Amino acid sequence: MKFAILGTGFWARFQLCGWRELEGVECVALYNRTRAKAEKLAAEFGVPRVYDDAQTLFEREKLDFVDIISDVDTHAPFVAMAARAGVPVICQKPMAPTLETAREMVRLCDEANVPFWIHENWRFQTPLRALHATIQSGEIGEVFRAKLGFVTSFPVFDNQPFLAQIEQFILTDIGSHVLDTARFLFGEAQFLTCQTHKINKIRGEDVATVMLQMTPSNGRSATVICEMSYASRTHEERFPQTFAFVEGTRGSARLTTDYWLHVTTENGTLSRRHAPPRHAWADPEYDVVHASIVPCNADILADLRGQKRSENRASENLKTVELVFGAYNAARENRVVSL
Numbered sequence: 001m002k003f004a005i006l007g008t009g010f011w012a013r014f015q016l017c018g019w020r021e022l023e024g025v026e027c028v029a030l031y032n033r034t035r036a037k038a039e040k041l042a043a044e045f046g047v048p049r050v051y052d053d054a055q056t057l058f059e060r061e062k063l064d065f066v067d068i069i070s071d072v073d074t075h076a077p078f079v080a081m082a083a084r085a086g087v088p089v090i091c092q093k094p095m096a097p098t099l100e101t102a103r104e105m106v107r108l109c110d111e112a113n114v115p116f117w118i119h120e121n122w123r124f125q126t127p128l129r130a131l132h133a134t135i136q137s138g139e140i141g142e143v144f145r146a147k148l149g150f151v152t153s154f155p156v157f158d159n160q161p162f163l164a165q166i167e168q169f170i171l172t173d174i175g176s177h178v179l180d181t182a183r184f185l186f187g188e189a190q191f192l193t194c195q196t197h198k199i200n201k202i203r204g205e206d207v208a209t210v211m212l213q214m215t216p217s218n219g220r221s222a223t224v225i226c227e228m229s230y231a232s233r234t235h236e237e238r239f240p241q242t243f244a245f246v247e248g249t250r251g252s253a254r255l256t257t258d259y260w261l262h263v264t265t266e267n268g269t270l271s272r273r274h275a276p277p278r279h280a281w282a283d284p285e286y287d288v289v290h291a292s293i294v295p296c297n298a299d300i301l302a303d304l305r306g307q308k309r310s311e312n313r314a315s316e317n318l319k320t321v322e323l324v325f326g327a328y329n330a331a332r333e334n335r336v337v338s339l
Helices: 012-020 035-045 054-060 072-085 099-112 126-137 161-165 175-186 284-291 293-304 314-333
Strands: 002-006 026-031 049-051 065-068 089-092 116-119 143-151 188-197 207-215 222-229 243-248 251-256 260-265 268-273
Touching (some): 002 012, 012 026, 012 035, 012 284, 054 072, 065 072, 072 099, 099 116, 116 314, 126 175, 126 251, 126 260, 143 175, 175 207, 175 222, 284 293
Parallel strands (some): 065 089, 089 116, 143 222
Antiparallel strands (some): 143 243, 188 207, 260 268
């Protein structure tokens, strides 16, 4: 299957490496508005063609899909180009800068009968898959309360300086991941509330706390707190791990530093380490995140081939987008938002 990548910034290199771990796919073209950046990546990875005009790429290339890894403000026009060209499209999160735009993107692809996925890799992290399996097994009973935390002082603005300039930061950047993980683990939310803070000298918020009331498909209602911060100095630096504490009617599960999952029931505590696979191309500082690119890509590829339904269809991810912008509304208006 031949594909093209639109956008050759920080994340594109790792996404391209992730695709190269899978059989039967080949990147045949790269686009970037600054052509030299695309040419440099193409030369390194042996990609045969480079474009600085996306429309020309769609007109000249015969593609099985396109992978959009550009700035969020370009997602909607690029998805529209793919829909008009009849090319299945994968897009990085966050899907769009507004909820209305995200809904329009999904509608446009539906009307064009063009498959559309969001590359939400967070839920494919090895330790989070292990936590999900524990919850689904019923070992700790029905979940009634949980806390997810991505809390760090990692200088993310050093390698992605554009993040310091956007109006809406942590809820769109990390919140898209953490709130989607909450959906993956605990079902859909009925209502939420949120508080935000700005600690670093940036334009948007860098701390957010979201409380949701969620209902699994086969369980009781659960209160879930999602903590996100790029301004927290803690005893153990957590980046880029997501910590979790889940309470059920028969026990609890705690996901801690270095990928340890501790499951406690009346029989005691069983601890297992669920480390991600190691890839030579992955940045050690992003290891667990970069490793999750491969199974996420494989999940979407299986859907492209008609083998299974992906977890990351855009129509499903739209529910996560609704949580993100619901959280912004709750924080701005200091109220509870129904969903």
